[in-house]
Amino acid sequence: MNFRVVCYPMASDSEEGRRLRPELLCEASRPQLREYAPNVAVLPWGATEAHGSHLPYTTDNVQAEAFAARAAAIARERGARPVVLPVVPFGSNAQQLDQVATCHLSVSTVLGVLRDVVRSMTTQGIDRLLIVNSHGGNEFRPFVRDLQFEFKALIVVADFWRMRPELRREVFDVPGDHADESEASLLLHLRPDLVRMADAGRGERLPFRIEGLSQPGVWTPRPWAAIHPDTGSGDPRMASADKGRRYFEGVSEAIAEVIVGLSRALPGDVPYFGGEYGDEPAGLH
Ligand SMILES: [Zn+2]
Numbered sequence: 001m002n003f004r005v006v007c008y009p010m011a012s013d014s015e016e017g018r019r020l021r022p023e024l025l026c027e028a029s030r031p032q033l034r035e036y037a038p039n040v041a042v043l044p045w046g047a048t049e050a051h052g053s054h055l056p057y058t059t060d061n062v063q064a065e066a067f068a069a070r071a072a073a074i075a076r077e078r079g080a081r082p083v084v085l086p087v088v089p090f091g092s093n094a095q096q097l098d099q100v101a102t103c104h105l106s107v108s109t110v111l112g113v114l115r116d117v118v119r120s121m122t123t124q125g126i127d128r129l130l131i132v133n134s135h136g137g138n139e140f141r142p143f144v145r146d147l148q149f150e151f152k153a154l155i156v157v158a159d160f161w162r163m164r165p166e167l168r169r170e171v172f173d174v175p176g177d178h179a180d181e182s183e184a185s186l187l188l189h190l191r192p193d194l195v196r197m198a199d200a201g202r203g204e205r206l207p208f209r210i211e212g213l214s215q216p217g218v219w220t221p222r223p224w225a226a227i228h229p230d231t232g233s234g235d236p237r238m239a240s241a242d243k244g245r246r247y248f249e250g251v252s253e254a255i256a257e258v259i260v261g262l263s264r265a266l267p268g269d270v271p272y273f274g275g276e277y278g279d280e281p282a283g284l285h
Pocket residue numbers: 051059060134135178179183
């Protein structure tokens with residue numbers, strides 16, 4: 001299986017890797033896609049940001065693309081017709097702008113990109129979209145509520161790290177959420193050539209100094225480098241490629257289940273209405 005960056009496929013020694021895959025837009029040709037007739041668009045969305053000293057800035061993009069590609073391949077084997085769009089490589093990074101070369105997309109830009117993707121897909125009759133999100137700072141829910149109504153499309157968000165929580169607890173020893181054991185393990189599985197575990201720090205998290213802010217239900221974003229001195233959140237040093245493989249396969253299966261469900265959905269299979277919205281005819285809203 002080829003888990004290289006999807007838009008820049010690299011040679012693989014397997015037959016599967018050499019074959020052009022119709023479920024990957026970046027590999028497929030137009031005649032191939034016309035015959036395949038995808039009905040679910042899968043949009044990997046990452047970020048480009050510091051991931052400790054041991055992982056590359058593109059960590060989230062590698063994960064988003066690989067989960068999307070693997071899940072789409074599994075789903076296609078089960079009769080679904082997904083097409084994986086190119087990864088969006090920038091995310092919400094306002095709290096990391098003190099780190100060299102970090103790019104932040106503001107919410108108006110994110111809404112603009114997402115709106116244009118949804119409009120493009122629905123224009124071609126693809127009215128089901130799955131966002132495979134790999135970056136904790138990316139929040140799509142308010143946009144999805146608006147766009148779903150505007151375009152009569154079914155839009156679903158999968159934050160991969162929130163899926164299969166029992167598997168996450170079973171596979172990993174140390175909890176964390178950034179450049180931690182889970183992300184280091186995934187990268188050791190997917191792109192070991194980009195990992196330098198010898199440089200890994202402890203991923204320490206310092207507390208807020210203002211009292212009262214650490215209670216459940218109270219939130220403000222972390223000023224990243226002030227709270228996480230080595231930019232990691234969670235100790236990555238027990239990471240392994242095998243842990244990454246187990247977690248990757250389990251979560252890919254779960255994402256594939258979403259794709260299969262979306263692809264098979266018929267109008268009226270709530271929450272899919274196929275151009276109608278709720279129980280009123282389209283056009284009344
Ligand atoms: Zn990450």
